[in-house]
Amino acid sequence: MSLQCTDLSVSYGSRQALHALTLSVQKGEVLALIGPNGSGKSTALHALAGLTRPDSGSVELDGRALASWRRRDLAKRLSFLPQAPIAPDEMSVEQLVRQGRFAHVGLWRAYGSQDQAAIDWALDSTGLADLAGRGLRELSGGERQRAWIAAALAQEAEILILDEPTSFLDIGHQVEVLELVGRLSRDRGVTVILAIHDLNQAMMVADRVVLLNRGRLSFEGPAGPLAASGLIEKTFNVQGRFVDLGNGAAPHFDVDLRRSRR
Amino acid sequence: MNLAGTIQTRFPDWPLWTLAPVALLAGTAAVFMGVVNMPPGEVLNVLLGHGSADARLIIGDIRLPRVITGLLAGIHFSVAGLLLQSITRNPLADPSIMGVSQGATLAISIFLFVAVYGFNSDPHVLYSLPVQWLPLVGCLGGGLAGVVVYFLAMRHGLSPLRVTLCGIAVGAVLHALAMGIISGWGTARLEIVMQWLAGSLYARSWDHVVFLLPLTLLGLLALPLLRRPIDMLRFDADVARSFGLSYRRQFSIILLIACMLAASAVGAVGPLIFVGLVVPHLARFIAGRRFALVLPLTIFLGATLVVVGDLVGRLIGGSQEIPIGVVTAIGGAPILLSLLRRTP
Known part of the structure; x- marks a missing residue:
């Protein structure tokens, strides 16, 4: 399995959303995309x-x-x-x-035991087994988000791309999703690429962090070097410091509210 | 558990099993009852291949083809409505949203206009007009309008919203053109067009059945293969494509089938207002969460409602029968309103 993009540029009308992005992921790797709003994560x-059809470059x-x-x-x-999603x-x-x-089933093949097993597994993994019969409209925002994650899981793909999967979730369910991501990559060798706003969660869950700024790649690598680079403060226009939590844990960014720049 | 609950759980397909006899009963009633009061025994005789010449004419050549045409047209309109509502994700979609009705109207206006000057000099003589060509002409006009809308929308990426907007815009232009042509006319042509515009099963013959039936079969045979894509197209494009749907191809296929069904039915019986709009909603309301039932219910309900509507129009109006289009519009509006009230 190898997924990579080379010199990828994408624009919407006259606005260029992505400039010559080159990235690749390996099997079982967790890649977190971070960056300010409008930096091109979603694109x-x-x-x-x-x-999305790129203007130039390729995804293979x-x-x-x-x-x-x-x-x-x-x-x-x-x-x-x-x-x-709607x-x-x-x-x-x-x-x-x-x-x-x-x-897997296509236009006409009946659902088999393998399909049912995948569905049950997806429901169990997202803690939705008890809510399976519930209408989507009757769910809370967090439950609905997990239902969508379950649908993506049922696909049993080896690459999972999640666009801000933790938004709308409370901290407890955020952690659940991040743990699920970790489990998928560890136990099943699933490659996960996710966009995420919480820097600390990104550094915690990802093998590699990709920092985008105005459609350009400004950093790519593990959390340690990212903390040392000073790019976070510059890119997000904040002040703070990285705290070493010890025990080999990912560094923790502590933002300083009072001294933040205008 | 109460009785209704028990029935619901023991027989999850109960709406189908209830509706099938109702549909059959409606069809039978529509053949046995009519403006000409004929004893049931005599009707039966005709159906068994006997009966007097008069009875054979009334039942075999007038009533039977009329009922079957209505049945087929009902299926066409309601299935087209269901398909269009699903893929445009617009609950108000019906054949007029693709410009199909308007295209058919314009084609028929132009045809009558040209035909009269081409074949006959007196625009006030009704029988000189080639009415037998109307279904084909209407169908071609409606189909052409659908195709134009499709290509206009495709140039901008074929999203549900694009299709809807292009359809409404094209439909408005075609409608205006048709009205422009009609306004400068003699009475006989006006009468034909008005009759057709009101949506009528009057004087529909076996020709109309032969015209519709192959397309009905084609559409219905394609439906099992379209079942899952129809479900998929109710998501937004990114989600559907991520689930593995060839969005553009399936969207196009379903759209064109809907246009084919709608255009042929409009050509044959005129634009039946509300059938394409209301029947899918009614089917969805009855089916509830059992998605698999929506399609068969739509087919049954569409056929039943048009046949019953036509029977009502014949019985109430007598020899001055009320066109089916008027009956469905008057009957459809309250159904739609009560459905809207029940859906939160």
């Missing part, structure tokens, strides 16, 4: 999922351009969860998660 994820999975993949074949390998109101949690199996 990068869309391009990596083959949903196993050496083949994403654009040349059949959508269903691609969906068996790669699953993507956008930021604010579903029909009357759909239940289980029905949503079942749609995640479309790539």
Whole structure:
């Protein structure tokens, strides 16, 4: 498995959202994209999922351009969860998660035991087994977000791309999602690429952190060197300090409210 | 657990099993009842291949093809409505949103306009007009409008919103053109167009059945393969594509099938207001969470409602029958309003 983009540039009308981005991920790696609002995180994820046509550059999975993949074949390998997905109101949690199996069942094949197992696993992993029959509209924002994650999981793809999966979640459920990401990569060798706003969570969960600023890559590497680079304060226009928590834990960024620059 | 609850859990498909006999009953009633009061025994005789010449004419050549045309047109309109509502994610979508009704109207206006000057000099003579060509002309006009809307929308990326906006814009232009042509007309042509515009099953023959049936079968046979894409297209494009749907291809196929069904039905019986809009909502309301039921319910309900609507129009109006389009519009509005009240 290798997913990489080379010299990728994307623009929306006259606004260039991404400038010559080059990235690659390895099997089982967790890659976190951070950056200010409008820095191109979402655009990068869309391009990596083959949903945006780049102006120039390429995105390749196993050496083949994403654009040349059949959508269903691609969906068996790669699953993507956008930021604010829309579903029909009357759909239940289980029905949503079942749609995640479309790539496997196709237009007419009946759902088999393997599909049911994937659905059950996805519901269990997101703690939704008890809510399976509930309508999406009856869920809290956090539960709905987890239902969508479950649908992406049911796809059983080896690459999982999540656009801000922890927004709308309280701290408890944020940690649950991050732990799930860690488990997927450790136990199942799933590659996870996620955009995330919380710097500390990004440094905690990711093997590598990618910092984007105005559509350009300004840092790529593990949390330690990122902390040492001083780029966080500059890019986000804040002041603070990195605290070493010891025991090999990721560094922790402590933002200083009073002395933050205008 | 109460009885209704027990029935719901023991027989999850109960709406289908209830509706099928109702549909059958409605069809039978529509053949046995009519403006000409004929004893049931005689109707039965005709159906079994006997009966007097008069009875054979009334039942075999007038009533039966009329009921079957209505049944097929009902299926076309309601399935087209369901498809369009699903893929445009717009609960108000119906065949007029793709410009199909307006395109058919314009084509028929132009055809009558040209036909009269081409074949006959007297625009006030009704029988000289080639009415047998109306279904085909209407179908081609409606289909063409749908295709124009499709290509206009595709140039901008074929999103549900694009299709809706292009459809409404194209529809408005076509409608204006048709009205412009009609306004400068003699009475006979006006009568034909008004009759057709009101949506009517009057004088529909076996020709109309033969015209519609192949397309009905084509559409219905394609539906099982479209079931999952239809569900998928109710998500936004990014989600559907991430789940593995070839969004553009499936969107196009379903859109074109919807246009084909709608255009042929509009051509044959005129624009039946509200059938395409209301029936899918009614089906969804009855089906609730059982998605698999929506499609068959739509087909049954569409056929039943048009046949019953036509029967009502015939029985109430007598020899001055009320066009089916008027009945469905008057009957459809309260159904839609009560459905809206019940959906939070």
